[in-house]
Amino acid sequence: MDESMGDSLLGRMRSALNYLMRPIGFEVVRTHRWDEPRTYIPFKPTLAGAKKAGLSVGDYIDKTHNVLGTTQETMDQMQKLGVFEHTIDRVCEIGPGSGRYLEKTLTYCRPSHYEIYETAQDWAQWLIRQYPVVLRPTDGNSLSATQSASIDLLQAHKVFSVTPFLTTMRYLAECVRVLRPGGKLVFDLITDECMDDPALERWMATGPLAGTFPSVVSRQYAIRFFSTRGFRLDGEFRVAYMPGTSNYFVFTKF
Ligand SMILES: C[S@@+](CC[C@H](N)C(=O)[O-])C[C@H]1O[C@@H](n2cnc3c(N)ncnc32)[C@H](O)[C@@H]1O
Numbered sequence: 350m351d352e353s354m355g356d357s358l359l360g361r362m363r364s365a366l367n368y369l370m371r372p373i374g375f376e377v378v379r380t381h382r383w384d385e386p387r388t389y390i391p392f393k394p395t396l397a398g399a400k401k402a403g404l405s406v407g408d409y410i411d412k413t414h415n416v417l418g419t420t421q422e423t424m425d426q427m428q429k430l431g432v433f434e435h436t437i438d439r440v441c442e443i444g445p446g447s448g449r450y451l452e453k454t455l456t457y458c459r460p461s462h463y464e465i466y467e468t469a470q471d472w473a474q475w476l477i478r479q480y481p482v483v484l485r486p487t488d489g490n491s492l493s494a495t496q497s498a499s500i501d502l503l504q505a506h507k508v509f510s511v512t513p514f515l516t517t518m519r520y521l522a523e524c525v526r527v528l529r530p531g532g533k534l535v536f537d538l539i540t541d542e543c544m545d546d547p548a549l550e551r552w553m554a555t556g557p558l559a560g561t562f563p564s565v566v567s568r569q570y571a572i573r574f575f576s577t578r579g580f581r582l583d584g585e586f587r588v589a590y591m592p593g594t595s596n597y598f599v600f601t602k603f
Pocket of ligand 1: 410448467489490508516
């Protein structure tokens with residue numbers, strides 16, 4: 350049985366159990382699977398939690414999983430580094446999750462086309478109902494539905510901290526292919542420099558994380574990868590990624 354069959358079988362069992370338990374007011378919900386990077390935080394409880402807290406989904410996720418205000422701080426830094434200085438008509442985002450960056454990006458640059466690659470189907474289906482975005486067939490490694498040199502802004506937030514090294518590098522190579530000259534690339538990595546001794550202690554003290562998270566890529570390696578492929582580094586900044594930080598990179602393709 351492959352993974353997706355296993356997941357859909359579990360999903361059907363959960364639905365059947367919930368059908369039986371509804372009269373007594375109980376519901377079984379999936380918790381976050383740290384061993385499966387292609388999933389995201391549980392869909393229904395997150396929406397319900399945000400509603401109960403009277404917060405937007407993005408603010409609720411910031412507050413419960415990170416530090417409130419980090420999403421906005423990231424957008425401010427992107428703006429400072431000139432990401433929105435020129436016309437952005439076509440945007441591609443990898444792993445938007447709840448869409449907390451997507452929602453803000455739509456107000457910063459009003460693109461005519463916004464496409465997403467997202468492996469968490471529940472969130473992906475919700476995003477295409479909530480926002481004017483196109484969901485691309487997502488094989489989890491490539492941007493195969495996107496034409497070469499067609500994208501003005503490509504972004505991925507907190508994605509390459511969950512993906513294994515080769516998946517990250519395959520996606521980064523795809524970013525090189527699909528960005529047009531002058532296009533902007535924004536992504537973050539938990540780099541070796543984010544993992545100093547105190548940060549490492551805090552990460553090691555976290556609960557029973559399994560799988561690839563948090564995936565670490567060397568900062569110099571990432572910079573060299575793009576500088577040898579026709580990209581200019583416009584700037585970097587660090588933001589909270591609890592219990593540590595991640596390093597953002599803003600590049601322009603020339
Ligand atoms: C830590 S979450 C970050 C979500 C969102 N970008 C944010 O910052 O709120 C990682 C996201 O990447 C998605 N993801 C994981 N592996 C992926 C892959 N191989 N291709 C595309 N999306 C992936 C997950 O489903 C999830 O939405």
